[in-house]
Amino acid sequence: MTPSPSAVPSTAAGQPLTAPTEIPVALSSASVYPLSVHDAFAVSHDLGYDGVEIMVTNSSISQNPDTLRDLSERYQQPILAIHAPTLLLTQQVWGKAWTKIEMSAAMAAEVGASTVVTHPPFRWQTGYAENFAEGVKTIAEQYGVTIAVENMYPWRVRGREAKAYLPHWNPVPEPYEHVTWDFSHAAIAGMDSFEQILKLGDRLSHVHLTDGTPNGKDEHLLPGEGTQRCAEALSYLAGAGFKGVVAIEVSTRRSRGAGEREEQLKQTLDFAREHLRPKAPVGGPSSSLGA
Template sequence: MTLIALSTASVYPESTAHAFGYAAQLGYDAVEVMVGIDALSQQTSAIKQLVEHHEMPVCAIHSPCLLWTQRVWGTEPWGKLERSADTALAVGADVVVVHPPFRWQKEYSAGFVDGIAALEESTGIKFAVENMYPRRASSRRGMEMYVPGWDPSEQSYANTTIDLSHAAIAGSDVIAMADRLGDRLRHVHLTDGSGSVKDEHLVPGRGAMGAAAFLGHIAEQAFDGHIVLEINTRRCSSREERIVDLAESLAFARQHFAVRTN
């Protein structure tokens, strides 16, 4: 069964512990843990305690591969992925989400595709490589930030993630990308974007990405991976306002991830 999960990143600047609480209160099926600067997110024992306390499973671990998490769990990228897999196994998750390497990580990027395949074979964990975007100085020009590329459908990864906010920046057609990936699409970061140069992570339905049509399409294609709400609630002025956004996102996912009948 496809799980509708909440990313812990969706409640920032509140903590990983708060994310588990929101997920349990609102009726999410699971949580994706973004390993970041929050100390709890880095500790397997703490995550397991949150799982038990809230009776809320973890479906995925997001490896600390963002610019602002470059020093979390050290600076050696393969070691960070191995630790992500160890954490996933310990807490019962079956997916590690990872971004492609930055262009300046030359040694890491040179063996990235084969290295991901080797990690999947040795750990039994699915490493779902996420779509990213070129760095855009304007709406017309972009610079490649990621190697071997920001579009995972162009590589031979066995498992991939589509993020609708990233696709908005890149100007990608997410339905076409899903079709190119086929059964290699294992994970979805459900969010939205307007197409600006900013990584907006809007509540799904509040942007221009056709999130409802995308969900309906992957439902028709019998998608059986995880759908994770990864939205930006940093501008919420209160806990109540954050709850409204998280609840609306969950309701949107459940409404539109359905096979259409005519």
């Protein structure tokens, strides 16, 4: 496997995906669940997304770079990010924790994706959690990709916080060079995404656009349906010169009737495009964001 020659998203024909001032909007394959990865490419194409983010799961297609490349070419949808199988539900995918990260980075390089999304280590992952920041940096350099650690949220048992992550579920104060920000996770944690994005500055490399409420559930609502300042955050990113990708990661599993899922995903795409139009920064530092 060889690293992608460029971190700039491009079509299968090698042409630039968007104008330099535009922020690409990707469709996460998680957004079409329980439909397949194949469906994610088809929906992304039909609705006019700029590309896809592949969440690696138990699905054999999500683990196969050759099949993913074929789907990317067939639907003219570049793969903009790979989400490593670091969820509890994917513990059996690709073996040990470091193997998951390395195989995700290798597949990202092979399919031309510039970013790998990963979660912070679980406390019980001995030999992985203790050296996570250094190990992630080494693997990223080896494969020529960005590995962006995603913000999570506190687990609560009988009303008390259980320490599930090491060193913490919040990546902002940790020594990670690159971070993925998820609005639904921020809502559970009681955090203001707009404020945290300002704090992250250039370390923000990838965004999971969704929404949520502080009710303890990872809802992944459509933007505007929760309590997060999604529109304000996107407008800031547009004005600040964010260099990463905004990936739509909303839940459509309760969709009923023909076309309802597509309507929700088109509505979310329109929301993203509207608020990502380049404009003056809302506030905060004027330096460019992302890597």
